Amino acid sequence: MGRTSDAKEKIIESAIELISLRSYNAVGVQELCEHSGVKKGSFYHFFPSKRDLTVIALDRMWANFKTGMLDPIYNSESTAREKFQTLLEKSHEYQSADKDYKGCVTGCSIGNLALELSTQDEVIRLKIQEIFKEWTGYFENLIIDSINEGDLPVETDPHSTAQAILAYIEGLSLLGKTYNDPSVTSRLGEGIMQLCITRKKVKKTA
Amino acid sequence: MGRTSDAKEKIIESAIELISLRSYNAVGVQELCEHSGVKKGSFYHFFPSKRDLTVIALDRMWANFKTGMLDPIYNSESTAREKFQTLLEKSHEYQSADKDYKGCVTGCSIGNLALELSTQDEVIRLKIQEIFKEWTGYFENLIIDSINEGDLPVETDPHSTAQAILAYIEGLSLLGKTYNDPSVTSRLGEGIMQLCITRKKVKKTA
DNA sequence: CTCTTAGTTGACCAGTCAGTAAAATAATAA
DNA sequence: TTATTATTTTACTGACTGGTCAACTAAGAG
Known part of the structure; x- marks a missing residue:
């Protein structure tokens, strides 16, 4: 089954926190990754796009x-x-x-x-x-x-x-x-x- | 008195039109300039920043x-x-x-x-x-x-x-x-x- | 022990972002 | 006519945008 991860969850939580406080366009993928401690490559492993994450x-x-x-x-x-x-x-x-x-x-x-x-x-x-x-x-x-x-x-x-x-x-x-x-x-x-x-x-x- | 211009007015009108339809962050200075037919240098001649224009x-x-x-x-x-x-x-x-x-x-x-x-x-x-x-x-x-x-x-x-x-x-x-x-x-x-x-x-x- | 699968990493892309600086150009006032 | 002032233009910055890719690593299954 390969290795497990809580990265996806952390990204979702960061998205909720940051986007709720500021706005969709004011929060970039980069900042989302830094906040959740996940590398950008992993971000796009879990979500095809920033928009999909937002949904x-x-x-x-x-x-x-x-x-x-x-x-x-x-x-x-x-x-x-x-x-x-x-x-x-x-x-x-x-x-x-x-x-x-x-x-x-x-x-x-x-x-x-x-x-x-x-x-x-x-x-x-x-x-x-x-x-x-x-x-x-x-x-x-x-x-x-x-x-x-x-x-x-x-x-x-x-x-x-x-x-x-x-x-x-x-x-x-x-x-x-x-x-x-x-x-x-x-x-x-x-x-x-x-x-x-x-x-x-x-x-x-x- | 130097030369006159309607560029400032055109930029304001474009800003109202474009930002009302989309959003502040979705509309860039560049697009604002193209829409109003004004060069970016002129934009910053009339407005110190995008934020000032928005106000x-x-x-x-x-x-x-x-x-x-x-x-x-x-x-x-x-x-x-x-x-x-x-x-x-x-x-x-x-x-x-x-x-x-x-x-x-x-x-x-x-x-x-x-x-x-x-x-x-x-x-x-x-x-x-x-x-x-x-x-x-x-x-x-x-x-x-x-x-x-x-x-x-x-x-x-x-x-x-x-x-x-x-x-x-x-x-x-x-x-x-x-x-x-x-x-x-x-x-x-x-x-x-x-x-x-x-x-x-x-x-x-x- | 090895194969497979899932997750990680870092380098990279082209395009765009807001904003700057300086030279060029008109128009007006003296 | 010349000096002054306002506007225009072009070329440019450095940082950041969303997104890609291939190599790498760890964990579980057979």
Whole structure:
């Protein structure tokens, strides 16, 4: 079976760390290799291109976000409303930690790549689109739970409400990053609940 | 007085066009020069660095957005509610035009640069922060008008509501760009009105 | 012990990056 | 007309870009 290696893993972790903090184009393959202690030849042994690495890094970021954030919250014993609140609190914690340890609010790594690369790389755009659809699915379930709990009216449209909430969260990340201020998320977070109000289903017209 | 030139202007226009469509790091000085028909030496005669050009381009983008979008809407004869609606419609038009003529939804050029460069270049971050504060100011005035029109309760906090709306609009741009779909803005736009509901002033604690 | 497979290494490529320096050229003001 | 000032042009830097290649090495399987 030949020899084993953790180089691939180290490169993925470095990519997540460096690209999240700066940007795709600001981090070169060379720096990625230095940071992970891997030679450039090994890099291209594991990844056909920087772009391919980025797609895998995106998958990993999303997986980490689900297991570290969405799943625990979704599976917790609380109302949908409380779950959204917990999400906001956790987000604020992460952003504060960023600011404390890295010196700046980095926002949402996935959203960052979305804006930087969507018009440039269709494969990456589609990957992020897929992630956003899954993410919206989580919120949809939460909203459906909320309707069942009697906390939201039955006319509420789970899908469009979920999309609106994702948009709002990404917007808060963008503002928080621009102001380099983690408190943006916590101060404006309650807006999520407002986005749930009176959003009625609209019948699709063929 | 020496000779005159429109090279500076052409470079700024090229910068806005190319960087808005792709990204800061994806567009080089060389390409900027070729696109504007200016030699590299002239580029550095007018701008000390690519970064300095970008700051000026940001100012110009914001000025264009104000004169082409915010000011006409703000000065129009209609209710604040209608003005927000017009803003959404116009945004949708711009995004549709982007998709038709350039092949993709480019989102908000200012927001794009915010996410790409905020952690990398403090001067640019502060410039965009300043723009966002001015932008929020426009929305604040609209919300105050709305309160005076009796359309929103007097307890509404204009400042935080304005910030929430800006976040939401930037979030819609991000989603629209990721889905490469201009209809995101129009479908979810009504959320702006929801963000105005029951947002109460909180007394500042020293 | 050897063959195979997987991973490592370092040298190398052409192209591009932002930015520089100096000479050449217009236009205007005196 | 001449001096001054603003703009243009060309040629150039050194560092870095993503990516390639072939030789080398270590580990497990037969």
